[in-house]
Amino acid sequence: MTDTDHRHALYTVEQVRALDRRAIEVLGIPGFELMRRAAAAGLASLRRHWPQARRLAVWCGPGNNGGDGYLLGALAKEAGCQVELVALSGQATGDALQARTAFEFAGGRVHLFDPTAPWPDADVHVDALYGSGLNRAPEAPVAGLIERINACGKPVLALDVPSGLNADLGTCPGVAVRAVVTVCFIAAKRGLHTGVAADHVGRLELDTLQLPESLWQDQPHDAELLRASHLPPRLRVAHKGDNGHLLVIGGEHGMAGAVRLCGEAALRSGAGLVSVATHEAHVPALNAGRPELMAHGVNGPQALAPLIERSDVLAVGPGLGQGAWGHALWLTALDSDRPLVLDADGLNLLAREPRRFERAAVLTPHPGEAARLLGVEIANVQADRFAAARELARRHGAVVVLKGAGSLIAHPDGRLAVCPWGNPGMAVAGMGDVLTGVIAAQLAQGATAWEAACLGVGLHARAGDTAAEAGERGLLAGDLFDPLRRLGNGLGHA
């Protein structure tokens, strides 16, 4: 993750503004020229995706995002398209005013937005209402306009940001455009990659407006996108002990499936040996169903301690429950010095008895578990997923995977990575148990907590995407095993 190039870097809106200013003030490229390039990039994308489109409706807001829209309208007219351009405001200033004049100079007419006017008959709608400058939820009548654009049945190309989406946080304070394609300018805004963004962005394209590499050099970014990384090849002389011994701890009565999924995912991800500590009653079924797992019945700490002694890494929490049995095992595991992954009830117990970890530790909360750990509501977590993940990592001295569309991985030192893969088919029972197993397997094979979380989250999401090729609906957590194995061996696609 050290050789971040600007195409994998994610920026806050503030940092993108600084890049805009740098392009203008240091590189001497006028703002209007940047706007022209943005408009040209938007139109090029439109023609790539909808080569037959002749009639465009362009919706322009009051700021520079609207300016991009005016210039796209001008370029489209020059290219022979019919353009119906509707502006929210009669006023424009600066570069946006110059852009509006250019549109009129190209023979275009600006219609002022009137909710009672007939709906434009267009092949594609271009959303240039609000970009990175969105500072509140769109209000009536613009909120109604956005709903109408979404419901009109025609594809939408969003310029820079789907209007209404907060490009910094991935939140949607009110309504937001649902684009088929979003062309993001200059640098990837972090909020386009997590939270509710996936419902609005559609296909995301980054256009760096032909700016030279020097623009991004030594400029701060906030996070980075995970890349499809290849695992190092296995030594030909590898011994199963070289690939680590994982102990999965969990499986309260009736929850044997969670430990089996976790353990099997770890084996499919390359762990050398996987033991399971669970209720005695689950052992026969585990042995019969997956004899490669070494299942042990444990009734309490005395039985667990020697198993921990023989293992290198722990996965604590799948189906663990929060009763006396689960709590006693949890305490024993946390009092050991083994690197660990903590999930599910392992996290709920941590919320009850907070700790800081002095060893390699990965926590994998979904937003509900993160909210319990932070003592806030789920809505507060989702309102700033970046801050929530970083705060949890800092508080617990652990690498934190905040799950949900656009999973975040936060390091206690502030580093943050965002997962670009995954799909809604993965929102099913057992997926979290599989993720825990995949991450724990990387720890067992010698990765640091940060590497294990980044590798594990990436492999899990890509395996989910491969498995979803047969359809998102009906995807089972166990469907990831085969793709996990292929991806872990460098087979299969990103």
Ligand SMILES: NC(=O)C1=CN([C@@H]2O[C@H](COP(=O)(O)OP(=O)(O)OC[C@H]3O[C@@H](n4cnc5c(N)ncnc54)[C@H](O)[C@@H]3O)[C@@H](O)[C@H]2O)[C@@H](O)CC1
């Ligand atoms: N040089 C630059 O800075 C460049 C900027 N570009 C474009 O400029 C955009 C940013 O421009 P701006 O900073 O002017 O911001 P925007 O055009 O995104 O919006 C700001 C305007 O919208 C108003 N506004 C925001 N949220 C509102 C809401 N919910 N309801 C009503 N009004 C609202 C603000 O008061 C302000 O007038 C980028 O997203 C990008 O599209 C591009 O042209 C590339 C170059």
Ligand SMILES: [K+]
């Ligand atoms: K927009």
